[in-house]
Amino acid sequence: MTRPELRIRTDRFVSNIHAVRDRIAPSELMVVLKDDAYGHGLDWAVEAARDAGVLWYGTYDVAGGVATRRVLGDDGRIFAWVTSTDAEIDEALARGIDLGVGSQEYLARIVARARERGATARIHLKIDTGLHRNGLLPEEWPQATDEVRRAEADGHVLLVGIWSHLAEASDPEDDEAQTAFLEAVRIVEASGATPEALHLTASAASWWRPELRGTVSRIGAFCYGIRSADGPDIPGVAPVAELVATVVGIEEDAAEISIGSFDGIPSTLVGAEVGTDAGTRALQSIRATTSLVAGWPGMRVGDPVWLFGAGEHGESSATTLAERIDTVGEEILTRLTPRVRRVIVD
Structure with missing residues (x-):
């Protein structure tokens, strides 16, 4: 999927x-x-x-x-x-x-x-x-x-x-x-x-x-786990949700991932750092249903890319992304459309 x-x-x-x-x-x-x-x-x-x-x-x-x-x-x-x-x-x-x-x-x-x-x-x-x-x-x-x-x-x-x-x-x-x-x-x-x-x-x-x-x-x-915009981290509190997309194609030196503006990702987030198994990479463009991320050695179709989360793969928090476009972390989460599957991890 x-x-x-x-x-x-x-x-x-x-x-x-x-x-x-x-x-x-x-x-x-x-x-x-x-x-x-x-x-x-x-x-x-x-x-x-x-x-x-x-x-x-x-x-x-x-x-x-x-x-x-x-x-x-x-x-x-x-x-x-x-x-x-x-x-x-x-x-x-x-x-x-x-x-x-x-x-x-x-x-x-x-x-x-x-x-x-x-x-x-x-x-x-x-x-x-x-x-x-x-x-x-x-x-x-x-x-x-x-x-x-x-x-x-x-x-x-x-x-x-x-x-x-x-x-x-x-x-x-x-x-x-x-x-x-x-x-x-x-x-x-x-x-x-x-x-x-x-x-x-x-x-x-x-x-x-x-x-x-x-x-x-x-x-x-x-x-x-959503900190206030421009506010400090909250000791002992971590983001509950992480947004993950899959690499669906390779375009020269970039990875095409399965998320775009139709999923609720603001196009103004171009340039933000996202997480991969090889570390952070820049989000190069945001299309309708896919986006491009700067590539890494050995990238393959099926690899996961973390748009936001707890930072375990170098990704930003939702609030850090929100600060790039002068809004709050809640908006990054609540604007996600039903095409983004919600998966509960115990």
Whole structure:
């Protein structure tokens, strides 16, 4: 078979989860599963994380939460953070999925759907701490808190979390965001019980800035071994996936490999170093379904070439490739098309 393969290492994923949990303790790990688990496959990621003892799972939308619940069964907590339709709210209520709430309009719809269904919605209220990616403004927060407490008294909602997003643009800006977040927590605490899940940080801030962590830390990229663009390597964490293509032809002093732009490889990656059994070689051109790599002595049809991975054959990481074209490692993974076969390696 000549189709390219994304080889996914379960043992590395589990090892990364353990490294992250050790680093952030006593904060609880929420493994983020957005974009089909960063292109690795949601079902595989949920099964592996569940077997590693993970209790919290973060999905972008309710559909991802429903898929996660299908794998988890009745166990585990699932958090879906994007604003949803009424039909999706109903799905979340039926499947026991926590909802991230960043507007009073969305809060009102959740309360109405829960009242109509005779259910109790578990919600995480979001304060906008400066990123302006959804979230209640500080001036809206006291009124929203009052509305939540009234709905709690009526049995329609349960406030189980307070959360936000960090810009991670600079330490001073993140400090200001934490100040706004803690003020929002203080207001909620003054009105009743403190929610169990307080979560402000994602991968980078959770790892490098312990003072910003809450009771829960949402971590996606680092669990999959994807470091931040322009960021340092993460001790004890390794890339979970490696992208491998096969030599399908020899053209003078170059090897033609079975991957191209139709597979999701950006044409702007020409010049990047890839790995071979003979060491690193330059990626010379990217065509529709094949590419050319600088040749090596004794190269043959059927030889493997590593586009990215853990560096065991001289290849770059996905993030190192991404930095060449001013993007992030997640994009290199998530843009791969279904023609790239996903192969799970235990």
